[in-house]
Amino acid sequence: MKTRLMKGNEAVGEAAVSAGCRHYYGYPITPQNEIPEYLSYRMPEVGGVFIQSESEIAAINMVYGTSSTGARVMTSSSSPGISLKAEGISYLAGSELPAVIVNMMRGGPGLGGIQPAQGDYFQAVKGGGHGDYRVIVLAAASVQELYTFTLLAFDLADRYRNPVMLLGDGLLGQMMEEVEIPQDLGDDNPPGKPWAVTGCRGRGRNIINSLYLDPHKLEAHNRKLQEKYKGIMEREQRFQEHHTEDCELLLVAYGTAARVSRGAVDEARALGIKAGLFRPQTLWPFPNRGLKEAARRARALLVVEMSSGQMVEDVNLGVQCRLPVHFYGRMGGIVPSAGEVLEEIKRIEGGLA
């Protein structure tokens, strides 16, 4: 297996190329600029297309166009830019077009800041755009996962004809780590795309559309989408566990917050506290089944996020409100330290004793 030292953002770019993506459209915004910068020279090397668009809105609509032709396509941005893409993401979902959208989150709201944050959980998981739609959301916690989840994102997008969002944050995008380049780059047999718009010759015409003026037809379209989402919820829940087998205090965190929490769990264990970590790798679908199982011996949960606690309600639903769910978070671009989280663990542990 080949290993490479890679920066998070560049790992996303290279993995996209490995996944057969030959079209990238994006607009500069910190802290994800290395993705367009990398692809501006990498795409031409492989005969691909790179366009720095005039706006995030244009970029997501270029994605819409290329995806309509059946080609793999990606865009990336950071928080405020994702807000601008929200309309386009709703259209992609409505027209059932596969696409990969990367969000290297920064602090908000508004222009916010450029330091790592996780304040876009609601936007990514609950919608962001208009209408009853879902986006598959993958949350990476390392440069390795940025690479492998980018590969996975393209496969899931094609398999379900649905946009997939890869969530990282300013820290993951900027850090360098060793990456094992997998031999298996994904689906050997990606689904065909008989629906694609290619200029019809020798077949019936194809239409890419999300407009249904007849409410009965629109409801039927929505029901079909909901059926698809149900299948995704059934099949695509992903998570990782650390010391959950006997834990009494279960931490739940994703992305950078999960890295910090893992350190805090290890320190707590050294102190004899039975702490564990449950790390969702898919935020939608939220890994309810895994969480319920991981929390079976727990007496309390602690959600750690770089936000005001946007994931807390999903965790509450996951354990069906049967256990107390505590929260510790920092906002504005501040990454909590393992020490801070450990203090919180000790405080909760004290209450349990």
Next chain:
Amino acid sequence: MKVIAKRPESLTQQAFHYCPGCTHGIIHRLVAEVIDELGEGGPAVGIAPVGCSVLAYEYFNLDMIQASHGRAPAVATGVKRALPDCIVFTYQGDGDLAAIGLSEIVHAALRGENFTVIFVNNAIYGMTGGQIAPTTLPGQKTTTSPLGRDTVLSGNPIKVCELLATQEGPAYLSRVSVHSPAQVRRARKAIQKAFEVQRKKQGFSLVEILSTCPTNWGLDPLKSLEWLEKEMLPRYPLGEFRTPGGEENGSL
């Protein structure tokens, strides 16, 4: 028996939903005829806007995409970059292209994207019920300028061909009208030329077509044609603003 008129292959059997006297139908037909003629010129993909022609995907017998409001040129960019040998066109109204989508049309033109834009200018928002458009004439009454467009309050009408002609990106820019049979024939020639420019991979082509909106202008179809000629032509002069050969304002 010799066939002298028939439905173009590039139109479906679907009846148009357009209002009586609206010239979208004529323009659809012209575009379809020209695409038919391209024949071996290649397969085609059309991109429908948001506006009166939102249902264009029902009418063009081609692979079609319905785009979000104003973004058809970005969608067309994504299609053409993936299918460089496919004929690609957008069909957009004035609100779609010249208000909400101004950025997308300007930047597609600046990049010299090799697709064709059919830009229908009827000086009003038709589908939403007759509100002021970026192309509405000074003094023209609309549902959101009930006393007539006051340029101090709501600005001046935009001249898209003239605006784009100040830039180096576009290969072909032309403004035509469909208010008389002679003008319809000229419009057809301009559309032919635009698709020819694309087929030769010469770059971005746009044909602005002055069109009527009897319903929202509050005029009957005939009076609408007269109004177009009398009121719109002085503000929006016809002609070529850019050609690949450089012979601007050439006659069609």
